[in-house]
Amino acid sequence: xxxxxxxxxxxxxxxxxxxxxxxxxxxxxxxxxxxxxxxxxxxxxxxxxxxxxxxxxxxxxxxxxxxxxxxxxxxxxxxxxxxxxxxxxxxxxxxxxxxxxxxxxxxxxxxxxxxxxxxxxxxxxxxxxxxxxxxxxxxxxxxxxxxxxxxxxxxxxxxxxxxxxxxxxxxxxxxxxxxxxxxxxxxxxxxxxxxxxxxxxxxxxxxxxxxxxxxxxxxxxxxxxxxxxxxxxxxxxxxxxxxxxxxxxxxxxxxxxxxxxxxxxxxxxxxxxxxxxxxxxxxxxxxxxxxxxxxxxxxxxxxxxxxxxxxxxxxxxxxxxxxxxxxxxxxxxxxxxx
Amino acid sequence: xxxxxxxxxxxxxxxxxxxxxxxxxxxxxxxxxxxxxxxxxxxxxxxxxxxxxxxxxxxxxxxxxxxxxxxxxxxxxxxxxxxxxxxxxxxxxxxxxxxxxxxxxxxxxxxxxxxxxxxxxxxxxxxxxxxxxxxxxxxxxxxxxxxxxxxxxxxxxxxxxxxxxxxxxxxxxxxxxxxxxxxxxxxxxxxxxxxxxxxxxxxxxxxxxxxxxxxxxxxxxxxxxxxxxxxxxxxxxxxxxxxxxxxxxxxxxxxxxxxxxxxxxxxxxxxxxxxxxxxxxxxxxxxxxxxxxxxxxxxxxxxxxxxxxxxxxxxxxxxxxxxxxxxxxxxxxxxxxx
Numbered sequence: 318x319x320x321x322x323x324x325x326x327x328x329x330x331x332x333x334x335x336x337x338x339x340x341x342x343x344x345x346x347x348x349x350x351x352x353x354x355x356x357x358x359x360x361x362x363x364x365x366x367x368x369x370x371x372x373x374x375x376x377x378x379x380x381x382x383x384x385x386x387x388x389x390x391x392x393x394x395x396x397x398x399x400x401x402x403x404x405x406x407x408x409x410x411x412x413x414x415x416x417x418x419x420x421x422x423x424x425x426x427x428x429x430x431x432x433x434x435x436x437x438x439x440x441x442x443x444x445x446x447x448x449x450x451x452x453x454x455x456x457x458x459x460x461x462x463x464x465x466x467x468x469x470x471x472x473x474x475x476x477x478x479x480x481x482x483x484x485x486x487x488x489x490x491x492x493x494x495x496x497x498x499x500x501x502x503x504x505x506x507x508x509x510x511x512x513x514x515x516x517x518x519x520x521x522x523x524x525x526x527x528x529x530x531x532x533x534x535x536x537x538x539x540x541x542x543x544x545x546x547x548x549x550x551x552x553x554x555x556x557x558x559x560x561x562x563x564x565x566x567x568x569x570x571x572x573x574x575x576x577x578x579x580x581x582x583x584x585x586x587x588x589x590x591x592x593x594x595x596x597x598x599x600x601x602x603x604x605x606x607x608x609x610x611x612x613x614x615x616x617x618x619x620x621x622x623x624x625x626x627x628x629x630x631x632x633x634x635x636x637x638x639x640x641x642x643x644x645x646x647x648x649x650x651x652x653x654x655x
Numbered sequence: 656x657x658x659x660x661x662x663x664x665x666x667x668x669x670x671x672x673x674x675x676x677x678x679x680x681x682x683x684x685x686x687x688x689x690x691x692x693x694x695x696x697x698x699x700x701x702x703x704x705x706x707x708x709x710x711x712x713x714x715x716x717x718x719x720x721x722x723x724x725x726x727x728x729x730x731x732x733x734x735x736x737x738x739x740x741x742x743x744x745x746x747x748x749x750x751x752x753x754x755x756x757x758x759x760x761x762x763x764x765x766x767x768x769x770x771x772x773x774x775x776x777x778x779x780x781x782x783x784x785x786x787x788x789x790x791x792x793x794x795x796x797x798x799x800x801x802x803x804x805x806x807x808x809x810x811x812x813x814x815x816x817x818x819x820x821x822x823x824x825x826x827x828x829x830x831x832x833x834x835x836x837x838x839x840x841x842x843x844x845x846x847x848x849x850x851x852x853x854x855x856x857x858x859x860x861x862x863x864x865x866x867x868x869x870x871x872x873x874x875x876x877x878x879x880x881x882x883x884x885x886x887x888x889x890x891x892x893x894x895x896x897x898x899x900x901x902x903x904x905x906x907x908x909x910x911x912x913x914x915x916x917x918x919x920x921x922x923x924x925x926x927x928x929x930x931x932x933x934x935x936x937x938x939x940x941x942x943x944x945x946x947x948x949x950x951x952x953x954x955x956x957x958x959x960x961x962x963x964x965x966x967x968x969x970x971x972x973x974x975x976x977x978x979x980x981x982x983x984x985x986x987x988x989x990x991x992x993x
Contacts, residue, residue, distance in 0.1 A: 515839055
């Protein structure tokens with residue numbers, strides 16, 4: 318089977334964004350009405366999924382998708398901690414409903430109620446809620462909740478309560494920023510890729526995984542600039558006495574959200590197959606097809622198929638790695654007899 | 656001939672850094688002595704070059720190098736504008752001496768007296784000085800003088816006085832940041848690559864080169880994440896109505912400072928040969944050799960040789976592109992009968 322570990326609910330019914338707007342309106346003006354999550358019917362959800370992610374998943378020949386709230390909509394830069402909890406819970410509950418309506422095709426991955434400041438107690442609480450009560454199999458952890466990189470690196474003890482919970486619950490984190498709050502960084506074009514690269518280098522110079530050997534990070538978008546500059550990182554590691562980049566591969570994995578054949582060919586050439594997880598980021602940054610090839614930009618299955626990986630390697634990338642990195646996904650699929 | 660467009664004077668005599676330290680000491684304590692540039696002899700300069708950049712250049716079989724001050728040492732984040740001018744002039748004068756002592760091997764590229772704030776009048780003045788009086792053929796332009804990305808994108812009219820001068824003088828700019836002032840970004844591991852990627856996306860959504868058709872940017876470090884994510888940028892351009900990335904290639908060029916074979920193979924596969932300029936960044940981010948291959952990390956000539964580029968393409972990458980993009984380099988070489 319083919320598992321896509323990186324899908325977003327970017328097609329929510331309009332009422333969901335209306336709730337977000339009302340949350341922000343009340344932040345701006347406390348005399349505004351207290352907002353409540355929109356009433357969204359099962360039919361609305363079905364329609365938003367069947368004509369979009371599910372349709373495309375089936376057309377392309379994939380079987381299953383890890384599904385999380387829209388990443389740019391997490392907006393962790395909004396400093397109000399109550400709003401962060403309301404918004405994350407509502408997004409997660411909605412994603413959970415998708416996965417209950419389509420259990421054969423989706424498993425849920427959570428948005429966390431991060432804010433630029435404050436302790437991570439509420440974040441840990443939401444992790445425990447979604448994993449133990451709602452069956453979530455992963456989380457998206459934002460290394461830059463401020464949107465301006467005003468916080469601390471992911472190797473700072475600030476983050477340890479989250480890592481303790483993730484390790485205990487056997488839940489990996491996809492390292493995924495949200496909207497950039499700096500005009501120099503286009504959110505989808507630069508900020509996402511910069512974050513992927515920056516976090517990898519933070520990890521390279523740290524002993525984080527000696528402290529948390531069970532912690533696993535998935536770096537999306539093919540690892541930002543990492544595979545393209547693998548030699549640079551190996552050389553820097555030697556110069557600075559950091560661990561070799563290969564050592565990180567016990568705990569760090571890359572997805573295949575890279576939208577052309579040469580990029581996927583580089584990824585599969587540089588990174589061992591056991592560290593690559595199939596993903597499309599669909600519906601994500603790019604929409605439509607390349608006029609030169611007719612291939613849809615995010616039809617990463619076509620690129621991976623053509624990458625020249627062997628059959629056993631492809632099976633790892635498509636299924637085995639995802640089941641190993643996301644143990645709760647494996648349990649879920651096993652319980653379904655798959 | 657083989658021209659390396661990206662070399663740094665990272666091996667300056669110690670007295671040069673002493674002057675920098677004295678400049679900063681006086682900023683911290685105005686009662687400290689007024690610093691003057693160190694007295695550095697020609698022999699000291701010769702020694703610092705002959706055993707380093709020049710030796711390596713010759714050993715590897717390259718012929719000529721564009722030589723600029725150490726990039727991480729530009730430190731444009733220091734806000735004092737007088738100090739910025741003193742430091743940039745001193746660095747440029749020293750690089751100029753290198754190129755006068757070794758005119759057959761080096762041509763100078765300038766550090767600019769940027770600061771996080773203030774008009775660019777002094778920057779333009781230094782560009783005019785080094786180009787018209789000292790024969791500089793290019794400049795390094797820092798898209799993030801603050802080191803914290805607190806300034807404006809390179810498409811903002813703030814930068815236009817610099818672009819007008821560069822266009823008028825026929826001098827290209829290498830887009831090169833200096834030290835990062837944010838713990839999330841390792842300077843050589845993340846900040847450099849992030850800047851390369853971010854600036855490319857800024858340009859993609861702008862009409863900057865319609866306004867300045869003669870302006871040319873060289874994006875170092877193989878373009879950051881750009882070639883690896885070329886499909887993503889093509890898809891984003893289509894989604895947002897930006898120009899196609901290929902359109903930027905009239906004005907934007909990439910160097911080959913990518914330190915492993917798969918990275919160079921990707922670069923040469925994705926980016927047309929007429930937009931690739933040979934470079935090593937030597938002595939730069941990485942030092943020493945890959946224990947697996949025995950090749951020195953920044954021996955990019957070996958990677959480019961093995962990339963499978965045709966003879967005519969290699970001649971473009973090694974020489975013709977550099978002479979076209981840097982017209983004053985071409986004049987200089989032509990005057991030497993080369």
